[in-house]
Amino acid sequence: MLEKENEIIFLGTGTSQGVPPIGCTHPVCLSDDPRDKRLRASVMIKYHGKTILIDCGPDFRQQMLREDMDYVDAILVTHEHNDHIIGLDDMRAVYFKSHKVPVIYSIPRVLNDIKVRFPYAFTKFKYPGVPTFDLQEIEPNKPFFVEGIEVLSLHVLHGGLPILGFRIGGLAYITDVKIIPPETLKLLEGLDILVIDALRQKKTHHSHLLLDEAIQYGKQIGAKQTYFTHISHNLGFYKEVEKTLPEGMHLAYDQLRLKF
Numbered sequence: 001m002l003e004k005e006n007e008i009i010f011l012g013t014g015t016s017q018g019v020p021p022i023g024c025t026h027p028v029c030l031s032d033d034p035r036d037k038r039l040r041a042s043v044m045i046k047y048h049g050k051t052i053l054i055d056c057g058p059d060f061r062q063q064m065l066r067e068d069m070d071y072v073d074a075i076l077v078t079h080e081h082n083d084h085i086i087g088l089d090d091m092r093a094v095y096f097k098s099h100k101v102p103v104i105y106s107i108p109r110v111l112n113d114i115k116v117r118f119p120y121a122f123t124k125f126k127y128p129g130v131p132t133f134d135l136q137e138i139e140p141n142k143p144f145f146v147e148g149i150e151v152l153s154l155h156v157l158h159g160g161l162p163i164l165g166f167r168i169g170g171l172a173y174i175t176d177v178k179i180i181p182p183e184t185l186k187l188l189e190g191l192d193i194l195v196i197d198a199l200r201q202k203k204t205h206h207s208h209l210l211l212d213e214a215i216q217y218g219k220q221i222g223a224k225q226t227y228f229t230h231i232s233h234n235l236g237f238y239k240e241v242e243k244t245l246p247e248g249m250h251l252a253y254d255q256l257r258l259k260f
Contacts, residue, residue: 007046008171008193010256011063014038015199015208015232016083018059028233035238035253039063040083041175041230043195044072047168050147052076054166054173060087066255070097074146077106078175079163080113088118092131103134105144105151107164111135140164141184152187156180159207171195171260172223175230178207180217191223192260195252198228200235211235218249227252 012018019038020029028036040057050073064070072094078084091102104114114135115122121131138144140155140162154165154172157179165174165184170192174180177197180188188194196217199208209217211228218226226249235241235251242251 005046006048006169006171006260008173008195008258008260009044009046009067010229010252010254011042011044011067012039012057012059013229013231013252013254013256014040015230016040016081017232019231019233021233024233026233028235028237031237033238035251036233037254038231039254042084043173044069045168045171045173048149050074050149052146052149052151052168054078055084055175056087056091057083058086061090061093064090064094070094072102073100075102075104076146076151076164076166077104077110077114078165079106079158079161080110080117081176084176085110085114085117088114088133089121089131091133092129095132101132101134103136103146105136105138105146107140107153107162108137110164111137138164141187154180154184154187156184161207167191169260176207177209178205185221188221188223191221192225193258194218194221194223194226195229196226197230198235198251199230200232201241202234211241215246215249219246224248225250225258227256227258 039059042055045052053072054076152167156177158176173195198211198214201211229252
């Protein structure tokens, strides 16, 4: 019964500029289908009574207000690019309400970069009201525990940059990826839900999967359901692309909720 209560909430499914980017006149950017409007990629996972955020981009405040959420147990960070961490300052509001210091889990390089982006959060004498973080180092392809819940970090490559995906139970979330090494693929067996990067359909990208590449990984991994995220307007209209996908594969969209 408890397992059926687990849920992933897609706070954002867009690429680094969101959809539409500023000034875009592409037909997808002018679409009136809300599933074609995408904030920066992030998910909230509710698992065995805990609330875990993966990535905290520039739309975090808007996403939390839209979903009527005000609490986070922990934050898992895939990598240090701005569209995945720059919203961390807005965790202040979560802390002010809960009085619980946000714990951020990632590899040392990413945690060090967070210190550089938010130096005022780590000074000895802090200005009143600045955020406070508890930074916890984790290792790639190793399990760790968040509030008693086992999480598996997943080593993947964002072009030449080593970053993390995460597996929680039967769910795996892998964004901003170009290559999944063989040793990581072995850790993705038996999934109920795979969420994976699919930037666009044409014109290869050095650090993101194209849709066809993401489909091939989806088939190789063999999850019961696969959802594509970190989507640009160049992927196409939601309604049109969704019809072309193999059975069991779908485009994710903002505010989509899935039980697992």
